[in-house]
Amino acid sequence: MRIWYQLMASEHGMNNFVAATQALCDKVAAPGTTVEVHGTREGAYGDQYRLFWNYNVREIIRNGLEAGTSGQFDAFVVANSLEPGMVELREVLDIPVISFMEACCFTACTMGEKFALIVPNEKFVPRYREIVYGYGIISRLATIEPLASYENTRNFNQAFVDEKQEAVCIAEITATARRAIDKGAEVVIAIGAATALLAKQGIYQIDGVPVLDSYSLLVKIAEATVGYRRITGTHISRKRMYQSPPADLLQRAATIHDIKPLLKGK
Amino acid sequence: MRIWYQLLSSETGMKNSIAATQALATKAAALGTTVEVRGTREGALGDNYRLFWHYDVREVIANGLKIRETNVAQAGKPGAYDAFVIANSLEPGIVELREMLDIPVLSFMEVSCFHACTMGEKFALVVPNKKFVPRYREIAISYGLRDRLAAVDFVPMTNIRDFDTVFTNATAGDQLRDAVLTAARRCIDQGAEVIICPGPSTALMASRGIYEVDGVPILDSYSLLVKIAEATVAMHKLTGVAVSRKGLYQSPPTELVKKAAAIHDIGPLKNG
Numbered sequence: 211m212r213i214w215y216q217l218m219a220s221e222h223g224m225n226n227f228v229a230a231t232q233a234l235c236d237k238v239a240a241p242g243t244t245v246e247v248h249g250t251r252e253g254a255y256g257d258q259y260r261l262f263w264n265y266n267v268r269e270i271i272r273n274g275l276e277a278g279t280s281g282q283f284d285a286f287v288v289a290n291s292l293e294p295g296m297v298e299l300r301e302v303l304d305i306p307v308i309s310f311m312e313a314c315c316f317t318a319c320t321m322g323e324k325f326a327l328i329v330p331n332e333k334f335v336p337r338y339r340e341i342v343y344g345y346g347i348i349s350r351l352a353t354i355e356p357l358a359s360y361e362n363t364r365n366f367n368q369a370f371v372d373e374k375q376e377a378v379c380i381a382e383i384t385a386t387a388r389r390a391i392d393k394g395a396e397v398v399i400a401i402g403a404a405t406a407l408l409a410k411q412g413i414y415q416i417d418g419v420p421v422l423d424s425y426s427l428l429v430k431i432a433e434a435t436v437g438y439r440r441i442t443g444t445h446i447s448r449k450r451m452y453q454s455p456p457a458d459l460l461q462r463a464a465t466i467h468d469i470k471p472l473l474k475g476k
Numbered sequence: 477m478r479i480w481y482q483l484l485s486s487e488t489g490m491k492n493s494i495a496a497t498q499a500l501a502t503k504a505a506a507l508g509t510t511v512e513v514r515g516t517r518e519g520a521l522g523d524n525y526r527l528f529w530h531y532d533v534r535e536v537i538a539n540g541l542k543i544r545e546t547n548v549a550q551a552g553k554p555g556a557y558d559a560f561v562i563a564n565s566l567e568p569g570i571v572e573l574r575e576m577l578d579i580p581v582l583s584f585m586e587v588s589c590f591h592a593c594t595m596g597e598k599f600a601l602v603v604p605n606k607k608f609v610p611r612y613r614e615i616a617i618s619y620g621l622r623d624r625l626a627a628v629d630f631v632p633m634t635n636i637r638d639f640d641t642v643f644t645n646a647t648a649g650d651q652l653r654d655a656v657l658t659a660a661r662r663c664i665d666q667g668a669e670v671i672i673c674p675g676p677s678t679a680l681m682a683s684r685g686i687y688e689v690d691g692v693p694i695l696d697s698y699s700l701l702v703k704i705a706e707a708t709v710a711m712h713k714l715t716g717v718a719v720s721r722k723g724l725y726q727s728p729p730t731e732l733v734k735k736a737a738a739i740h741d742i743g744p745l746k747n748g
Binding site: 237238240308309312316317319320321322323324345346347348349350391394395396397414415418419420423426427430431433434435437438441442443444445446447448449450451452 | 503504506582583586587590591593594595596597598619620621622623624664667668669670682687688690691692693696699700703704706707708710711714715716717718719720721722723724725
């Protein structure tokens, strides 16, 4: 099984984070599963602002179309928690497209009544709330707590190679998780680099409350989904939400927008 | 990996249904995974009536506690169970067992409903009979999924045990298949993008290789449960965490366990 695992993080600006995530994935992958962790060229730079995020989405859609139509991959994992391109890719790819937030939120709902999100900064709070609303499970959300020191999410990168910085970062995540627990969280989902940092240190609980190792979980859910698809031949509904465009529209649109992976005969 | 896979069906009265489920689970299991499909002594006899269901729940809880006891005795040795799967869709004993077991306890309905939410916007349930409709609606709504539930429809299986013959009598099987497809189509008309068939219907459809109706997926929930159980066990082994002990699934203190075990004569809990 071969999995394309797409982060939003810049491959050079957040190289330490990308490497740490690859290590987590390698550790958890079943024998025979290869997980290829990819970042983007310049992603996760001020992506709490929707405009900048939009440019990152373009790159992820392009990667998804190339990987998903190559015939080389069994699943495309949108490992960024903002779900860039998720619906777009599910509409047209014939392999499972797995979402970080779906996997984490739905799993958290099986581990306790209420979960919380720790997000990189305050600007992100409404966006993440919107995602949980979209799932229909807002009643299961205890709170969304922002970190204070990560206006620029790239600041996380140093924490993966600098022990002092790592300790500072983990202390802040821990304090934030405690605020969430005080507000009723039974399971904590730390978004982005925070989850990799905790898992790298083997921190899976704070004050007895599970903190999901989301990146590892994503690998296991991807393996399960691919396994299920191999049994049933199904992975998505083509009725309504993820309905694929008709072939002639697909070709016309691919020509107009120069979407090479979708052009027939490619 | 060793998984206890608990149905509610009677091991004598619904043996064909159990055998079909075992075949599906065995086929879905990864190399190295053993899935032991179990029924109950007299379960699924009129369990659309809550009182009769209540007696079935007692047996499922007793089995779960036996697994707990086995795992304590086998700690660190082969023979311990890695997960307890509540493969019955009415979630008998789910909270009770999550409170007490230190291995993952999986739920047919949680797994099916949440997975369906990743495959489309709206899902529907095709349940065994009309009496069940409010109960299944209640379960989906309790997850918070009211807005994701398109419909709850049913097939005419007033006596759940009648399901057993559909696995050995081709005509009865054809009739149930047709009833499921008809109910599923009604659900699709109401907006369903994914269909979940609680109970033996899911085993029948999967046994016949029917995974879609009019392009809409019908979940093979029993196979899905195996794959998600494997994933959950792997995460448990990696992180040491199966469930949150804060809030809903908090375990009772040891002294209380011992006292309650003495009062209620719960053998597997007598040592806390």
